[in-house]
Each structure stands twice: as C-alpha cells, then as structure tokens.
Amino acid sequence: MLQVVLRVPFLSEPLERDEGAYAYIAQRMLEGEVPYRDHYDHKPPAVYFIYAGVFRLFGDTQESIRLFTLFFSLLITLAVFAAGYLLWGWAAALLAAFFYALFSGGPYIMGTSANTEAFMVLPMVLALFFFLRGTGDEGRGARFDYLLAGIFSGMAVMIKQVSLLNFLAFPVFLLVKGIAGRKEFDLKEWFKSNLFLGIGSLIFPLLFIIYFRARGALPQFVDGTLFENLTYVRTQNWNWSHLMRVVLLENSSLWFLALAASLHVLWRDRKGGNLLLVGWMLLSLGGVSLGKAFYGHYFIQVIPALCLLAAYGTLRYFSGPRNVFVAAGAGLVLLVMLGIALPAQLDIYFSSPEQKSVKKYSTDKFVVAKEVSARLEKELSPGEPIFVWAAEPQIYFYTRSRCASRYIYYYPLVIQAPGVMARRQELMRELEKSPPRFIVWPDGRLLNDPLFSFVKKYYRLYFMKRGWAVFKRK
Secondary structure: OHHHHHHHHHOOOOOOHHHHHHHHHHHHHOOOOOEOOOEOOOOOOHHHHHHHHHHHHHOOOHHHHHHHHHHHHHHHHHHHHHHHHHHHOHHHHHHHHHHHHHHOOOOOOOOOOOOHHHHHHHHHHHHHHHHHHHHHOOOHHHHHHHHHHHHHHHHHHOOOHHHHHHHHHHHHHHHHHHHHHHHHOOHHHHHHHHHHHHHHHHHHHHHHHHHHHHOOOHHHHHHHHHHHHHHHHHHOOOOHHHHHHHHHHOOHHHHHHHHHHHHHHHHHOOOHHHHHHHHHHHHHHHHHHHOOOOOHHHHHHHHHHHHHHHHHHHHHHHHOOOOHHHHHHHHHHHHHHHHHHHHHHHHHHOOOHHHHHHHHHOOOHHHHHHHHHHHHHOOOOOOOEEEEOOOOOHHHHHHOOEEOOOOOOOHHHHOOOOOHHHHHHHHHHHHHHOOOOEEEEOOOOOOOHHHHHHHHHHEEEEEEEOOEEEEEEO
C-alpha cells in the first residue's frame, strides 16, 4: 500500500524523452516496423517489447504504461523480499521490502518513470535470488538454479547493458569461494556451475539476434546496442552535480545505512552471501557510473542492493550491544539527512503533474512537448509523418504520427563522432523525398544548416509555443 500511495501522484506526469522514444518505437512496432532498422536508438531491445506488450493489451496511452510500471514495481518489491528471506530470514526480508517500497519511487531517481532501469532490476534481483539458492543446493538442483540465474541475467542485459556487471559477480564469487575453500574446491563442479550460468545468460540475447536477423536488421541491432553506446559513453562528461542531488537530497539515509552495513560485513561478518551482496552492490555502482552523467534513473540499479544491506545493518544494530554515544551519533546523522531530504521531496509530491516534471528534470521541455502535441494532434491523421528537430520523440507518440526520418531525435546528428555527416545527408534525403506537413523546431541552435535552409525554403511559421516553433509546409 505504501508503494502505491507514493507512486500514484506521478501517474499523470508527462512522459520524458527516453520514455517517449520507447513508447513511439513500440507504437510503430505494432504497425509492423522494426527497431534499429526503421528507428535509430541505442538501448537494448527488450524495453520496446515491454512497451509494445503493454500497448497491445491495454492500449497505447501514457496511463497504461504508467500503471504497468507501478504494478511492475510491486513485483520487484516481492523479489527483494525473496532475496532478503533467503539471506537472513523473515525480519530482514520484510524490512528490505519496506525500504524498497519507500525509496524506489523517489522523484530524483525518477523511480516512477517507465525507464529501462525500472524494468531491469526485476530480472536482476531474481538472478541474485536463484544464484543465492544455487550456492546452497547441490548437484542438479544447484545447476538448475544457476541456469535460471543466467537466464534472468541475460534478460536484464537485454533491457539495459549495464546489468552485465551484476552478472559478473556470480562467476567471480564462485571462483573466490572455490579458492577460499581450498580442499573443498572441485574444479569440475566449478566449471559446470559456470557453464550453466553462461548458457542461461545467452538465451535471451540469442533470441533477439534470431529475431533481428529474420527481419534484416541484425547489423543495425548490433550497431545500435554496442557501438553507438561506446560512442555515447566516450562523448559524455562527468556530471557530479547529478550524483550529489540524488545521494544528498533523496536517499541519503538509505546510503548511510547500507554503507554502515557494508563496513560491518567486511569487518566482522564475512559470510558468503553477505560478501556477495556487498560485491553486487559495488558492481551496481559501477553500472551507475558507466554513463558518467549520473542521471537520476541510473541509480535505480543500486537501490535493491542498498535496501537489502540497509535491512541487514538495521537488524544487526538493534540485535547487538550498542554504545550510547554511537547510537546517539547515528540517530543524529539520520535526522540531519531526513531534514535535508524531506522538504524537497514533499514539495514535488504535492505539485501538479506539470510542476512535478519541471522540478524533477529542471526543464519544462517535457511539459511543452505535451502541449505542442495537443495542438498538433488536432491537425494530424494517425500515422501521418512529421519531423521534430529535437530530442523529444514523445511528440510522435502523443500525436500518433510517424517520424519522417529514421532519426527520432537529433543526438546522433550533432555529436562529434565519425559518420555524423553521412547521417545528416541521410536525413536530408529522407525529408526531401517526402517532405512532412509539419516540422517542430524546439531548439534555437541551428546545428544543421542544410536542414534550416530546407525549412526556410519550403515551410512557414505556423505557431509558437513557449519559444518552440512549429512550421507548416507551404
């Protein structure tokens, strides 16, 4: 109930740009189009299939994907509970689930948004659960658990690539455990365990490879999910302000509890499952850091590990002898952290859907995109091509239109990377071959001079909305 109450106020919040890309591509998939081949993007494919499945069952609306994400978050809470129960029993499981319900939907980590991380963490936590169960089993039971751990890990990677780091914790743990056991180390059994992990992890990637190969989109799939991400990471700059906002203004108390628990594990309680969880958390932090930008939704990856460790640490603290000064100091730290975090969060919770978006993302672009879409929707027929020179593909989704180009946002057209000029030329050929009736130009920067010359020659200003220009073909 707590989790539902905390998330319901965000159901009507406008889609942000990543959600808009997933929603639009899923919408076009239901019309027979293929990701990567027909629409440029660099995220793994599973998220498009999740969106498309939701739209197929419940309709292609913002409300359907928001409600599904809320329901999905409840499943993650159950998975966190299951992992906590396997590690430490009922009390820790209930407390870990409570922490996840409380902290996973925060506005600064964009926990209520339908981003890749919101879906990735369920198979990620299930992989942890089955791996933990496998380490306690023997023979065929353990191998089946390792197979399931691999399958769920592969599923998580196909939702977002950074979960690969969490999967790597498993073979490393088996190796360390085997070496530490010395006399108990069975090389043959260790190899079989890793074999089942590896086979399981390949099932979902292979299914997607077969799917895209059958549709003639395998090169674009590989390029989009692998090489484009390497380019993306290379062109990103470190943004420490995002990191500080999430850690200090939202989940600081959770980070404090998890850090204290991790130090206790490393200092006094180095049991197998405890060490695995600390390593799993560190690798989750590695996944958060890979993109360098520290966007809020990146941190969703580490929330399950933090909640499990915080539950463990809290129970250990209250079950053992405590120094009165240590207890007072810890309580004071938590009170200060809550005093910093709560006012900013409550201000967002009690705002309008539009104000929530502006305060969370520090921009009004997602609000204006919805307003422009409402105006354009009256002019467009379903599937009619338009073009948006920006990074707001949610406009295509809202208006049920079709992008007149393969490039649904302008990032791959403006970065400093090889092949960008060829992409711009491809864009111009697409637009010149079939000029759309409307072109939306939210960004005042004229980064593509041939495109702007094309707009000036063949289009006239139709209306303005908060600085956004919408052009109509002459």
